[in-house]
Amino acid sequence: TSSSKLLIKGGTVVNAHHQEVADVYVEDGIIIAVEPNIKVGDDVAVLDATGKYVMPGGIDPHTHLAFEFMGTEAVDDFFTGQAAALAGGTTMHIDFVIPVNGSLTAGFESYEKKAKKSCMDYGFHMAITKWDEVVSQEMEIMVKEKGINSFKFFLAYKGALMISDELLLQGLKKCKSLGALAMVHAENGDAVFEGQERMIELGITGPEGHALSRPAVLEGEATSRAIRLASFVNTPLYVVHVMSIDAMEEIAKARKAGQKVIGEPVVSGLVLDESGLWDPDFVTAAKYVMSPPIRPSGHDKALQAALSTGILQLVGTDHCVFNSTQKAIGIDDFRKIPNGVNGIEERMHLVWNTMVESGQISVSDYVRITSTECARIFNIYPKKGAILAGSDADIIILNPNASFEISAKDHHSKTDTNVYDGKKGKGKVEVTIAGGRIVWENNELKVVPGAGKYIEMPAFNYLFDGIHKADAQYLSSIRAPVIRFQSST
Amino acid sequence: TSSSKLLIKGGTVVNAHHQEVADVYVEDGIIIAVEPNIKVGDDVAVLDATGKYVMPGGIDPHTHLAFEFMGTEAVDDFFTGQAAALAGGTTMHIDFVIPVNGSLTAGFESYEKKAKKSCMDYGFHMAITKWDEVVSQEMEIMVKEKGINSFKFFLAYKGALMISDELLLQGLKKCKSLGALAMVHAENGDAVFEGQERMIELGITGPEGHALSRPAVLEGEATSRAIRLASFVNTPLYVVHVMSIDAMEEIAKARKAGQKVIGEPVVSGLVLDESGLWDPDFVTAAKYVMSPPIRPSGHDKALQAALSTGILQLVGTDHCVFNSTQKAIGIDDFRKIPNGVNGIEERMHLVWNTMVESGQISVSDYVRITSTECARIFNIYPKKGAILAGSDADIIILNPNASFEISAKDHHSKTDTNVYDGKKGKGKVEVTIAGGRIVWENNELKVVPGAGKYIEMPAFNYLFDGIHKADAQYLSSIRAPVIRFQSST
Amino acid sequence: TSSSKLLIKGGTVVNAHHQEVADVYVEDGIIIAVEPNIKVGDDVAVLDATGKYVMPGGIDPHTHLAFEFMGTEAVDDFFTGQAAALAGGTTMHIDFVIPVNGSLTAGFESYEKKAKKSCMDYGFHMAITKWDEVVSQEMEIMVKEKGINSFKFFLAYKGALMISDELLLQGLKKCKSLGALAMVHAENGDAVFEGQERMIELGITGPEGHALSRPAVLEGEATSRAIRLASFVNTPLYVVHVMSIDAMEEIAKARKAGQKVIGEPVVSGLVLDESGLWDPDFVTAAKYVMSPPIRPSGHDKALQAALSTGILQLVGTDHCVFNSTQKAIGIDDFRKIPNGVNGIEERMHLVWNTMVESGQISVSDYVRITSTECARIFNIYPKKGAILAGSDADIIILNPNASFEISAKDHHSKTDTNVYDGKKGKGKVEVTIAGGRIVWENNELKVVPGAGKYIEMPAFNYLFDGIHKADAQYLSSIRAPVIRFQSST
Amino acid sequence: TSSSKLLIKGGTVVNAHHQEVADVYVEDGIIIAVEPNIKVGDDVAVLDATGKYVMPGGIDPHTHLAFEFMGTEAVDDFFTGQAAALAGGTTMHIDFVIPVNGSLTAGFESYEKKAKKSCMDYGFHMAITKWDEVVSQEMEIMVKEKGINSFKFFLAYKGALMISDELLLQGLKKCKSLGALAMVHAENGDAVFEGQERMIELGITGPEGHALSRPAVLEGEATSRAIRLASFVNTPLYVVHVMSIDAMEEIAKARKAGQKVIGEPVVSGLVLDESGLWDPDFVTAAKYVMSPPIRPSGHDKALQAALSTGILQLVGTDHCVFNSTQKAIGIDDFRKIPNGVNGIEERMHLVWNTMVESGQISVSDYVRITSTECARIFNIYPKKGAILAGSDADIIILNPNASFEISAKDHHSKTDTNVYDGKKGKGKVEVTIAGGRIVWENNELKVVPGAGKYIEMPAFNYLFDGIHKADAQYLSSIRAPVIRFQSST
């Protein structure tokens, strides 16, 4: 079915705002029509979706393909990682560009190269790891010329990616002026460092030391800090990988007070608990090492609950995979285990099973948290994240009565382990269409390196609506400056 | 322009999920197309909306037209109240049917009659004020045959509308089984009664006694109670007229824990504070009397903040107007002042000014909280609440650069006072289209009694998605019943 | 050692406000001196307490001895229950008088009789289970003539002890006027009834149905309600047996806002979780049945934390024991299992081990939560609850280096089971002195029926300080009544 | 009355744990007896306290006498400041030693000299403003040899006193090992700096800019951070000058979770609001400048409420006075206005009036929050903070029926303004006795330079009880290190 014309018949078409039984007609990678009983000619490939859900392909807001980190490089590159994504119903991802020697431009060029082999669409966030006038100017270039509309700041990874409050404040101000979204990895890096030393002193060198060295209180701290500094600057904030009740409650509190804060749980935090890190097999334990760490049981359910009611808004993966050999670099010291878990392929299934099958959310909500809200936040809706006439033809067909089972043996990622190994559930992505082409059908991938396009993401997403009015309102309310005299005393 | 064909050109069409510059073409009361550059023939009336917002007409989820209450009857009936609504950009409302001598059927028939003169579309909620097998069966009839999908329970108005926890629990169960939404007026009626007596004993008989006799703590109590009982039954809950931080925080807490609770602030609670009740002129003070009472300053801003981030979901009015003569029934005793304030005409303007002009929300959010979310909750989206092909042609054109000023002198309600008298701001509804007809243009109303239709609202709205799955998941988790033996002792 | 003169030498004397190494000299049941190096004659019995803690005997604020309930009577009466108490270091308890056919006077007389055989001091709370003018007058008599300063209201036990909000409000007002402390059993009785029916319908008739029928949300609800009604009346409130995070958080919130609310966790809630109710042996499962039920794991730790910092104030037991035969009344229906667990003997040891040995509180805190705060709240400090010259000689000597182990086989209660069976820990009450007599030493009890005295408890405890000033301040702040005119309209 | 023997007759003696009518006999600066009807010889001066309260002299935990700061020196030195204190019923204070060029020893010596002229007892905290091995060793010397048991860390005053999270963590660890209490000034210094620049850019250079540049959100942030880092280290924390709801709520939350956090509101935060900073007279506005700033109305009442129930524990002043001339250094730039307000003389009266007269707390509570709890925290109870035999004779007689009025004209501080100017209320300290000498009587001071003694404060206060046990419990709970194998992959 390499035809450029495609009709999906009889399915329940689900958008975040509405669902209805309708046909979807696609031409040249674009959705042309969404309505009942579309008639087409013989040159059109027809997919029967009766009894199934036709939904926007997933968008993963948080991945690290081909990421050079902790002395090694993630084994899923822009081809293998994306292939895995497509097999799991995700048709776009947004990856984090890391500056090269502090240069944003060099970092961007490096990722442009990495992404050449892409088989699905992708966008970029950019990390900010130092601060000077050059960085500030490069941020402007990235936004105005390169299609980047978000910058990430690390409050952890002391000595490496971590930045100070002073830099964070400058970064928040710059983001605000550019209409770019500030993102944070929220853990207190100084305390994590302290916690790591403490574990080593206690003789705890295995993966369980990873969890013990950076407990949820440190994620809560940094989340609280980032939120309040963003409030002080009055700019929107996006908290990546919300892993704990501590962090979630800070977000809930800020939102209750009207602050524009986005919270992104990731699949591992939603469906796993930390117990795997205590596994006596190092290979098993090490595969769960990511930061912030997967938390004790209880955090998962609380994050699901907050996600179900919109306290948290969208689901990412932080997909960043290192194989067993790479993970074994830290065999004697958990601090050296490359951080990262898989998820780009499993996200759509696990979120369906955990959230929809459990009765916590509706199918429309599912579309919202896996696709639409991401597209809205990164300002590419309704090109992405919708089944509407004019939208890109990134579409999945999910059969709610079929089942899935996850296994490291037959997943499509290049890594040799899978943190979700053995998980099964209801709901199966039977067809994935990316850019109008069927790339996954009958459990077979048909992907082409280079077929993926870079998606430029414009600045000033909806979270920026009203920010200048709010600033003006604030200024008009402070009754300052006061005209003064000085009494004699 | 009584033409049945209408083209709105060049405006920014705003839906809750998206906004774009487009034309809107209407025929026979239905939106036929929403796209750029629609070409039409000469028989089509054309409205130029360049530089203006074209949005779904407002839906007011909470009104009491022609309400017989406290020995008198609200002066706005289904014609005058709706005319006022249309002048203010609201094109549909949902009114509360009150049973007649406990009979739901008689109540429904009574309201059918009242509504005959309607000039805009309307739906009904139904109040439940006693409990027996007949009521239970009538609830089923209302849902299955009469197009009602919500029932309201009063935790206040002791001796009149108030029901006990026992009845509330029965009601919640029945609602759940019917797929109908349970609504509560949340104040502790026993304590309100006590508070009223206390005021009279203190010699406080004026309108300020109304506020003092039923402080926010009693609204917080009843909100907490209703939410937890709904959680216990596992059925969605809608809290009407959230007037206080106390109530809002209960809703926020429940939502954070994943509970399906809807919170409806009303315009008076969002933009006023209680100070008017202390006005030395009885006429002025009495016009602010509604229940729960308008709260001290601070509650308003907190409700706005919670509304801006989706902790609260939609805005009503509790429009229920009594004129100065009626209000004067309580000249010597605030307990006899008929409860109610206006708002059906002012809601759209005041929410725009308070929420959008202040920078707290986007225009899409505005559509969501004034129209779309109401349509979704009461299960009539996208017939209502959207500017989409196929939707009813209930449309407003709002000019963000024009201004409004509210005055009792020239408002369209039949009452002689206005709690928003003198309020002004930016944003003006210049045109209202209801059922495809222009009913408000150039500050002139063109309304026809009987033009309004009753909108049946089907059961099982989106809040019910997953409820049975969640119940099943719960039952499968409790490890019960346990198979037992009895040891000898 | 039946001498009336006693010297305790060399111990660390611990009061809630201070600890120091000192001797304690006792004569005729009263502490005469507390100072280092007291010299005494040969007629004085001397106890060496070197290396041990000398502390006020425990006071259990919550017991039900010889309680007629659910068709049977608790097996520990005022002799056996008190003997058990003394063996465990508790030297006074406060029991709940239950009215007889609604008569407080008859109830009081009944309990006077039950208590004749007392071997240790005791006081009474009184339950209020209906409301009329007679009850109101009897409350006054109880306070002014009978030495009762607290009244308990049941929000659960529908059809039996449960009272309505209307009655609760009347009761709170009466308590306030008498300077008596209002206490509540906080569960929503209507919902519990509903939950019980639900379980039976599901075929869940065993003890696990007890927990499932009345989840923590219903305790949170009633606690919220009682606290807010007490706030509305502005009178202090004492919440008995705080069993859940839900209830504790309501108390914490109220206290943060300055409200005078006391929270009493009980030992079972602090150290157990609900899992025992799932035991396949009915005898084992049934022994854990009490109301509110013991909660899932997690609530225990949270209650300990709140207790450690004064969010909760003192520890009771709700000691109310029914033997296996009595519990078996409910073999086919958990609703018929007599509610109650033991604890009067175990409280002092378990609190020591759980709170002090775990490092959560200091020894002074231990005295405060097991004895002093109870004496203060019920207004008998420093006669009780202190090791001060002039105080009653109710004293324990606890050896922090010795160990305890709890067993149904050798406990002193008359019942044949023990919910703490098998629990062991550090800290052992080696000597108990009650009224100046050594009643427990070398693991032997020497108790005498009739040796215990009724302790009258005066009204207006410290929680009432300032209440009238606060009322006056409130009244002076409300700017009411407003002097009014009525404009012509 | 320079006699060394003194009898206070007939008053109500109030301690934090109890009050009773009794006489108090003093000899040579020590309380010898507290009991009814003490008989004394003619050589004993007798004070009649009938109808009055006899209470421990106040202890101010937070002062800055003779503080060299912002280029000038506070005008109240150890003589004038203490004289003012005594006139207001405060008989001891604890001042903050500031290191000299980072040297703790030099700082201590400098303050020893400043304090030579003391007319009342005093103790020292020590600030830590940098970190190296020398500082660490000096901390040990201060604790073990110099009688200091608390160290303060500034999270604000960027470029001057502020320290980083890394240093704070080191400091917390060192404090824990020494049994010394860590204190924090909690504001985010980086953000304050940013806020100050923002104000200057806006042309807001007056005192209102002080408040606007460092809003409560920044105090909340730093309080959250300090608390969580202290939790991570598991050491007690003392938050100085809690000025906002934001900070208070962080403390409340931590305490609810069992953390040992002390919150110290100061008088200015309890009884004032920020409006003074907007006064058009610079002299008036500038006198209110302190950090964290006095907050908008509403924070004061919330802090009072939290104080009344023990969420906050004791009241300080941050007394640090600069006269109008000194304040005028910042006439053109609020950043240069020396920070500080008065309070050492007014604290006891204002706390009485605000907390006791308003009905929020009992007289015993008053003693606790103004004196006893401070003595307990700094480990000098019951030498200080109690009216007990053996305690220092630091005593006040307060007449609850007399009145006070505060005026800059007749206060005893050397500064020429008073932030409480014009405040009046009930309750008057009529007599102050310090070290057994009557120093304030009939509105006259009789103070002697050099009469005050340095009070050494031992380490390991009650907050450290159980910390090692809790650490051990934690370590035994973590199931680590895990013994591992490595599977082949």
Ligand SMILES: [Zn+2]
């Ligand atoms: Zn990260």
Ligand SMILES: [Zn+2]
């Ligand atoms: Zn990441």
Ligand SMILES: [Zn+2]
């Ligand atoms: Zn209502």
Ligand SMILES: [Zn+2]
């Ligand atoms: Zn209403």
Ligand SMILES: [Zn+2]
């Ligand atoms: Zn009970």
Ligand SMILES: [Zn+2]
């Ligand atoms: Zn009980």
Ligand SMILES: [Zn+2]
């Ligand atoms: Zn400070």
Ligand SMILES: [Zn+2]
């Ligand atoms: Zn200070």
